[in-house]
Amino acid sequence: MKLSREEVLHIARLARLGLTEEDVDKFREQLSNILENFEILQQVDITDVPPTAQSVMLQNVMRDDTVAPSLPPEDILANAPRREGDCFRVRAVLE
Amino acid sequence: MPDSLTELTIHEAHDLLRSRQLSSVELNRAYLERISRVDPEVKAFVTVTDELALEQAEEADRLLAQNGASPLTGIPVLVKDVICTRGVRTTCSSKILENLIPPYDATVVEKLNKCNAVLIGKANMDEFAMGSSTENSALFPTHNPWDLSRVPGGSSGGSAAGVAARETVYALGSDTGGSIRQPAGFCSVVGFKPTYGRVSRYGLVAFASSLDQIGPLTQDVTDCALVMNAIAGYDRRDSTSVPQPVPDYTQYLNGDLRGLRLGIPKEYFVEGMQAEVATAIKAAINQLEELGAEVDWEVSLPHTPYALAVYYIIAPSEASANLARYDGVKYGFSYQAPSMWESMEKTRQYGFGAEVKRRIMLGTYALSAGYYDAYYLKAQKVRTLIRREFDRAFEKYDALVTPTSPTVPFKIGEKVDDPLQMYLSDVCTLPVNIAGLPGISIPAGFADGLPIGMQIIGRHFGEETILKIAHAYEQSTDWHKRRPPL
Numbered sequence: 001m002k003l004s005r006e007e008v009l010h011i012a013r014l015a016r017l018g019l020t021e022e023d024v025d026k027f028r029e030q031l032s033n034i035l036e037n038f039e040i041l042q043q044v045d046i047t048d049v050p051p052t053a054q055s056v057m058l059q060n061v062m063r064d065d066t067v068a069p070s071l072p073p074e075d076i077l078a079n080a081p082r083r084e085g086d087c088f089r090v091r092a093v094l095e
Numbered sequence: 096m097p098d099s100l101t102e103l104t105i106h107e108a109h110d111l112l113r114s115r116q117l118s119s120v121e122l123n124r125a126y127l128e129r130i131s132r133v134d135p136e137v138k139a140f141v142t143v144t145d146e147l148a149l150e151q152a153e154e155a156d157r158l159l160a161q162n163g164a165s166p167l168t169g170i171p172v173l174v175k176d177v178i179c180t181r182g183v184r185t186t187c188s189s190k191i192l193e194n195l196i197p198p199y200d201a202t203v204v205e206k207l208n209k210c211n212a213v214l215i216g217k218a219n220m221d222e223f224a225m226g227s228s229t230e231n232s233a234l235f236p237t238h239n240p241w242d243l244s245r246v247p248g249g250s251s252g253g254s255a256a257g258v259a260a261r262e263t264v265y266a267l268g269s270d271t272g273g274s275i276r277q278p279a280g281f282c283s284v285v286g287f288k289p290t291y292g293r294v295s296r297y298g299l300v301a302f303a304s305s306l307d308q309i310g311p312l313t314q315d316v317t318d319c320a321l322v323m324n325a326i327a328g329y330d331r332r333d334s335t336s337v338p339q340p341v342p343d344y345t346q347y348l349n350g351d352l353r354g355l356r357l358g359i360p361k362e363y364f365v366e367g368m369q370a371e372v373a374t375a376i377k378a379a380i381n382q383l384e385e386l387g388a389e390v391d392w393e394v395s396l397p398h399t400p401y402a403l404a405v406y407y408i409i410a411p412s413e414a415s416a417n418l419a420r421y422d423g424v425k426y427g428f429s430y431q432a433p434s435m436w437e438s439m440e441k442t443r444q445y446g447f448g449a450e451v452k453r454r455i456m457l458g459t460y461a462l463s464a465g466y467y468d469a470y471y472l473k474a475q476k477v478r479t480l481i482r483r484e485f486d487r488a489f490e491k492y493d494a495l496v497t498p499t500s501p502t503v504p505f506k507i508g509e510k511v512d513d514p515l516q517m518y519l520s521d522v523c524t525l526p527v528n529i530a531g532l533p534g535i536s537i538p539a540g541f542a543d544g545l546p547i548g549m550q551i552i553g554r555h556f557g558e559e560t561i562l563k564i565a566h567a568y569e570q571s572t573d574w575h576k577r578r579p580p581l
Contacts, residue, residue, distance in 0.1 A: 038404045
């Protein structure tokens, strides 16, 4: 089953990814092919099998909350595309 | 003194440096000269840190004069451009990070600095480590030193090609589904993916957090053990790193394989595998048997055929979440449109390349409402079955031996328009990441002058066993001594 144009645009919107018309067509084709290949998993019996999120089974890793120096603001802001004082400058969120 | 300084391994260079027959400045100058000669063809480097390298080399020479040297002191290392280096541009071979100067070092870089290793440059890669050929680099493709019309593998293609072309003594890479081992196999060098949690990933730009691991690419197994000694270990800044003591890996390189049981999983000799690859690996396994190992050729890991689908659901899902941070606000490329959403969407549209977008789309789909159970959760459950299957195999065997990749290096451009064909290149390596196991690729022969790699897979935290097997095999062959025609 081929993904619809609307489905591709919906996913792109969830991912905040701008696409060209050409991208939409290409992804309809390619993603549909890849998803079709995932159908192979329907053959596997997973009754009563728990999921694995990672493989070394560490759980709830805790450490003491100790005070230590963090990076200087100037270092962090050095890569900022737009800044104002010691802040990242962003476009208005509420319009 | 050898004919050429750029033929040395870490342990050979160390002996010459320590006995003061060679200075670190001389050694690094020789490498910088070689880079300027061969890298216009190979294109392994995104950045050559020549000034920094010579400064660090001078410092190393002062230390060597005071007998304060570690095995890596004064020796050049090429670091994959997905690992943060303070003050040195770290691009992930992506437009979106093209000008990023990290404000801190990754833990592995800190550890190398502590050894007074010399950073000679940053290595090209598939953008954000997504790919198997280094053709997905948004900067330029890297060429295989054994045949410049072919790919070096990927995603750590720059690291592998750089070592093979003797533009560095060794390199660091990262491996999410085979990204160290597959290019190591394609370039005839040693590539090692440690157990998940063995090496800190603090400062490694995240691709798929439940799979990513940093490891070395070297000219031989002894060098691999030396680098592992330096970079392995717990780090409080990476909560997935495991607090287990790090042995001296070099002490296991003693050549004795008697009593070791090796399993050969038949599913890894896949349909479509190149005949010369299967023949070479079978010959290499016979060699291991002659060296004293017991070999069982009839091992079956029946869930292996599902690994590719499991991987290509889990890795893109995690990637889609990890790459959500590239919004053009805090760092990196930023497209300035009138509204916030448009700025963000255009930043990502122009900042990411085709494969990265494809995986973000795939992962977002697999995690989206209505599809999560059918894809992501299902993949995680099959992941459990794959992991258990390995666990059972390791009750009987000390290691599993397979080809690293089903083919020799392919032509540049050959698979670039067919993502599924490209994904198949990692079919032998990605089950190892799914289960979090350590795996190594070592040179195991050639077909028409093109390299073939053998993969050895070990138990969780069983690094020393596979290094021992790899070393014994290596010492009984001369594959690792062959040089590409550059």
